[in-house]
Amino acid sequence: MNRKEFLSKVGFGVAAVMIPACITGLSGCKKTDSGPTNVDFTIDISKGALSANGGFVVKNGVIVARTKSGTFLAVAAACTHEGTTVNFNSSENKFVCPNHGAQFNSNGAVTKGPANTNLKQYNTSLSGTSLRIFS
Ligand code: FES
Structure with missing residues (x-):
């Protein structure tokens, strides 16, 4: 067996093993919806983007937003498609x-x-101007 024949057979063998893993959603092929775990941090909302309704910040892999009505939201910042940070x-x-x-x-x-x-999604709790974001 020459080098070309060997690589051809080995390459096909590797592909044959990898393809079923991707099809079945195993190994690194599967997209995940998991955001950061054990989240627990605070943000001072007296300054920065969260000081006004409609603003948002990204911290520790979480996007924290303040709606037009003043409600705080917190979800994973990485899009579940390919990981781009959402707005x-x-x-x-x-x-x-x-x-x-x-x-x-x-x-x-x-x-x-x-x-x-x-x-x-993460929980939020406001105490004064300290907004806690937690799992
Ligand atoms: S829609 Fe493709 S990375 Fe968000």
């Missing part, structure tokens, strides 16, 4: 991915593809 559209109260246009409602649920899994 908050305050006029429509939804999260939007600037990469391929996926959209998520205020709870992080997918409302428009190509993403097909939800953004992980």
